[in-house]
Amino acid sequence: MYWYKLTPLDVLMFRDAKPFSPQERAWAGSVFPPNNHAIAGALRSSFGINGNITMKGVFLCCDENLYFPRPFNYVNQNRLTPIAWLDDNHPSQRMIWDQSKPVPLVIDHKQLTDQKNEDRGQDEKVYRQFLPSDVILKLLKNEALTEEDWLVDVDKEKKDKPWIVETRSHNTLQDGTRQVKDSDGYFVENAVRLLDGWGLAIAVDELTDKKLSQKVKPLIMRLGGEGHRVLLERWDVFDK
Structure with a gap:
């Protein structure tokens, strides 16, 4: 080509x-x-x-x-994951949702552990x-x-x-x-x-x-x- x-x-x-x-x-x-x-x-x-x-x-x-x-399955730099793919002990597994609809997407809390100490300038970043x-x-x-x-x-x-x-x-x-x-x-x-x-x-x-x-x-x-x-x-x- x-x-x-x-x-x-x-x-x-x-x-x-x-x-x-x-x-x-x-x-x-x-x-x-x-x-x-x-x-x-x-x-x-x-x-x-x-x-x-x-x-x-x-x-x-x-x-x-x-x-x-x-990709549509990202929020800023955090990946959205279907709750069915998460560990059985993940808090999101307690969610009640319509089984006839697509599986809800959530941000795995493990992705957020490294961001707890970020400064307030986070809101100013452009993705x-x-x-x-x-x-x-x-x-x-x-x-x-x-x-x-x-x-x-x-x-x-x-x-x-x-x-x-x-x-x-x-x-x-x-x-x-x-x-x-x-x-x-x-x-x-x-x-x-x-x-x-x-x-x-x-x-x-x-x-x-x-x-x-x-x-x-x-x-x-x-x-x-x-x-x-x-x-x-x-x-x-x-x-x-």
């Missing part, structure tokens, strides 16, 4: 799959990061690539590293919502993570979530007036602005890479709604 990095040149807008009409609801739902169908469609329309496209991604990337959503690939690899190998693995690298990653949502309204005025139309005249949607240093990463098959390599550089691709664009660049740091 051949890797590419997508760097936004402006905000990006991706509406969700819900039917939308300003007459029915004035808020257009959005989704981010986009799925690979949106990227494949952009590649075809911007560069005239026909046929099948084999793709990996879409991933968030920063400083030559891929980022993945943090990553997206983890770099080396941290994900540790989780897959069932290795213990350090606190630094969970905390945001402010100098490089900036924030816990690498984008800002900007709400934008759209108005259509009545002809010859300054009044907004009663129907189809107003709706609101969200635009996403990635933080500096962040981008999107994809990997494509050899044939698609050859077609892209024949195009005039730089590769500018329309992506998402309203014609916003990204810079498409080869990112061979992950080529294997």
